[in-house]
Amino acid sequence: MIFQSIRWRILAWNFALLAATATVLLVAFYRHERQNRLQEADLKVRQFMTQTMGAMGELVPGLGGPRGAADARPPPAVRPRVGDSPAQRRLKAEQAVQLLAKEGAWCLGATIDGKVTFRSSAAPEVDTLMPLCVEELRVEDETPSPGRPLDVVLSHRGQRVLIHRPPGQNFAVFGLNMADTEKYLSGLAWRLTFAGLGVIVIGCSIGWVLAGRSLRPIDRIASTAEAIADGDYGRQIDTAGTENELGRLAAVLNDTFAKMNAARDRVTQFTADASHELRTPLTVILSDSQGALRHERTPEEYRTALETIKQSALRMKAISDGLLELAHGDAGAPPPQDDCDLADLADESVALLARLAKEHGAHLVAKLEGAPVKGDAGRLGRVVLNLVINAILHNEAGVTVTVTTGVEGAFACLTITDDGRGISEENLDKIFERFRRVDSTRSRHTGGAGLGLAIVKQAVEAHGGTITVESQVGHGTTFKIKLPAAIIT
Amino acid sequence: MRILIVEDEADLRNGLLRLMREEGYAADGAADGLEGYRKALECDYDAIILDFMLPGMDGREYLRRLRHTKRTPVMMLTARNSVEDRVACLDSGADDYLAKPFVQQELLARLRALIRRNYKTANGAINLGDVVVDTVARRVTKAGHDEAVTGREYSLLEFLAHRRGAVVTRSELYAHLFDENEDTLSNLLEVHVCNLRRKLGAELIKTRRGSGYIIEATDRDVPKV
Numbered sequence: 001m002i003f004q005s006i007r008w009r010i011l012a013w014n015f016a017l018l019a020a021t022a023t024v025l026l027v028a029f030y031r032h033e034r035q036n037r038l039q040e041a042d043l044k045v046r047q048f049m050t051q052t053m054g055a056m057g058e059l060v061p062g063l064g065g066p067r068g069a070a071d072a073r074p075p076p077a078v079r080p081r082v083g084d085s086p087a088q089r090r091l092k093a094e095q096a097v098q099l100l101a102k103e104g105a106w107c108l109g110a111t112i113d114g115k116v117t118f119r120s121s122a123a124p125e126v127d128t129l130m131p132l133c134v135e136e137l138r139v140e141d142e143t144p145s146p147g148r149p150l151d152v153v154l155s156h157r158g159q160r161v162l163i164h165r166p167p168g169q170n171f172a173v174f175g176l177n178m179a180d181t182e183k184y185l186s187g188l189a190w191r192l193t194f195a196g197l198g199v200i201v202i203g204c205s206i207g208w209v210l211a212g213r214s215l216r217p218i219d220r221i222a223s224t225a226e227a228i229a230d231g232d233y234g235r236q237i238d239t240a241g242t243e244n245e246l247g248r249l250a251a252v253l254n255d256t257f258a259k260m261n262a263a264r265d266r267v268t269q270f271t272a273d274a275s276h277e278l279r280t281p282l283t284v285i286l287s288d289s290q291g292a293l294r295h296e297r298t299p300e301e302y303r304t305a306l307e308t309i310k311q312s313a314l315r316m317k318a319i320s321d322g323l324l325e326l327a328h329g330d331a332g333a334p335p336p337q338d339d340c341d342l343a344d345l346a347d348e349s350v351a352l353l354a355r356l357a358k359e360h361g362a363h364l365v366a367k368l369e370g371a372p373v374k375g376d377a378g379r380l381g382r383v384v385l386n387l388v389i390n391a392i393l394h395n396e397a398g399v400t401v402t403v404t405t406g407v408e409g410a411f412a413c414l415t416i417t418d419d420g421r422g423i424s425e426e427n428l429d430k431i432f433e434r435f436r437r438v439d440s441t442r443s444r445h446t447g448g449a450g451l452g453l454a455i456v457k458q459a460v461e462a463h464g465g466t467i468t469v470e471s472q473v474g475h476g477t478t479f480k481i482k483l484p485a486a487i488i489t
Numbered sequence: 490m491r492i493l494i495v496e497d498e499a500d501l502r503n504g505l506l507r508l509m510r511e512e513g514y515a516a517d518g519a520a521d522g523l524e525g526y527r528k529a530l531e532c533d534y535d536a537i538i539l540d541f542m543l544p545g546m547d548g549r550e551y552l553r554r555l556r557h558t559k560r561t562p563v564m565m566l567t568a569r570n571s572v573e574d575r576v577a578c579l580d581s582g583a584d585d586y587l588a589k590p591f592v593q594q595e596l597l598a599r600l601r602a603l604i605r606r607n608y609k610t611a612n613g614a615i616n617l618g619d620v621v622v623d624t625v626a627r628r629v630t631k632a633g634h635d636e637a638v639t640g641r642e643y644s645l646l647e648f649l650a651h652r653r654g655a656v657v658t659r660s661e662l663y664a665h666l667f668d669e670n671e672d673t674l675s676n677l678l679e680v681h682v683c684n685l686r687r688k689l690g691a692e693l694i695k696t697r698r699g700s701g702y703i704i705e706a707t708d709r710d711v712p713k714v
Contacts, residue, residue, distance in 0.1 A: 283590040
């Protein structure tokens with residue numbers, strides 16, 4: 001689902017936040033503005049009331065006289081004079097009210113039962129207003145405040161209305177037409193709504209772009225991972241220009257991918273090497289058996305063919321044994337922690353190999369001091385045996401092979417030194433690799449599968465030790481094994 | 490036909506040498522790339538069987554150097570049988586390859602195909618008038634009847650048949666019919682030619698005095714375009 005994507009979720013949150021913030025701010029602003037306008041209107045109504053109170057006092061009996069001296073005085077032309085008849089005074093008062101009632105202001109005079117006694121020209125229809133006023137006054141009367149005039153302010157059908165009733169039966173209503181204000185406020189509301197929508201749209205667009213930008217490394221990681229899954233193992237995530245958390249993630253993933261790729265390459269290489277090594281003797285077996293079966297042969301010829309086949313089969317056995325041992329080692333089961341001593345193992349090996357050494361004209365010298373270790377005695381014994389056999393077989397007759405054991409600090413050490421032909425520097429790096437033989441022509445008569453030193457290294461490292469080799473061409477080779485020494489109890 | 494086998498595994502090399510000699514080829518062996526390269530330059534082999542993984546000089550490097558001067562057909566033997574290895578093997582200049590372990594019949598058939606291609610011979614049976622040389626069964630028939638020929642006589646006839654229409658010098662014959670261990674100073678060649686003439690008719694192999702022998706091309710041999 002596309003809407004489940006992080007980008008869409010970020011956008012949804014962004015939208016919700018923006019919408020809430022914009023709504024709260026704009027509504028608050030609108031209410032504040034409206035309040036201001038109403039207060040302004042109320043002020044105007046009160047001002048109008050004060051101005052017209054004098055005249056209204058003439059028109060509505062019992063309304064009371066002017067309050068402020070100057071404000072309440074009508075303009076001179078309509079000001080009542082001493083000696084005016086009541087009808088003249090009333091006419092002048094009406095004229096004064098009409099004069100003052102400008103800019104949408106109006107006023108009414110009425111009896112307490114809602115009967116209108118005076119109405120200025122701009123006053124609205126009274127059909128709904130009067131019952132409302134009567135009802136309001138009735139409600140107010142239930143909370144008595146005797147002796148004081150009563151003012152009630154309310155809004156009715158686009159009019160701001162002030163009901164003024166002094167103690168008594170009659171009352172006056174002063175009003176202001178709010179049409180302009182209402183128009184202004186509704187215009188403002190629309191403008192604010194559009195502004196809010198605009199802010200939300202712009203905000204969401206920016207959020208969309210920003211989310212996309214910050215999520216782009218994830219896309220790159222995903223597409224690279226997909227490519228790797230599809231078999232393009234060498235791919236790396238492009239980390240250019242990403243220095244944030246995702247950049248670090250990409251770098252870590254790149255490192256992981258590279259390591260996995262290298263491991264995969266090693267396995268592929270190893271499999272190809274193993275296959276190659278097994279195919280070669282297999283080819284000899286197949287070729288010689290087919291050759292032998294082509295014609296009738298003399299017994300001697302059959303014997304030669306069988307001998308070759310046997311040698312090849314033995315070589316295949318050596319290879320598969322070696323591979324099995326390496327596979328066990330790779331599986332990583334820790335070796336048992338038996339007490340053993342490198343000196344004993346070396347002594348056994350020297351004794352076992354005495355005959356082989358004699359056949360090849362090699363001298364075996366043992367300088368053994370106690371070197372106790374904990375580990376797999378059989379496996380460590382094969383390590384020593386392997387190294388000594390190598391030293392005997394890979395050198396010419398007359399070579400002296402010296403085996404030394406002892407303790408150096410926290411390590412039990414074993415060195416095997418020969419004064420033979422030595423190994424060249426370029427080959428020295430490769431000798432511990434699987435299926436690497438320094439000289440492949442020699443492998444036939446030594447019967448090596450190219451796995452011996454790889455097995456030795458693996459066994460030593462499984463015991464927590466190290467193996468190092470030093471060699472000089474023409475002067476000989478020294479293998480040195482260091483294992484953690486066991487504490488003698 | 491003379492074959493060079495470059496293979497570092499002694500058992501396999503000796504087995505192949507034995508096989509080739511039993512099949513009537515003159516065969517030389519080389520234990521590493523350098524020796525094989527030197528031999529390939531010295532002598533015009535009819536085909537080289539080359540191991541891909543060699544000490545001294547690997548198969549690809551061997552071919553790269555050899556192809557500077559020689560067009561000898563090369564059959565590559567490889568223990569690696571992935572598509573990449575096969576492609577690398579052919580692209581480096583090998584004419585054919587065979588994955589180890591192989592069946593001898595296939596190796597021999599591919600070798601015959603390589604040699605035929607080299608001499609632009611269309612199929613396994615070469616028609617020389619009423620004499621037919623069957624290179625697969627290594628048999629010679631004259632007018633439909635088998636003629637008993639010795640291995641050496643057959644090799645001589647086959648080589649001349651592949652090169653029919655062209656004069657083949659005595660030194661070429663010596664170079665292609667005898668391996669490096671045989672005594673080429675004897676006059677065996679004349680004996681074999683003489684025997685073949687007796688068995689298959691005096692007119693088949695003609696002597697070009699001072700230059701060598703020739704089997705004339707018949708009309709049927711003219712390649713149809």
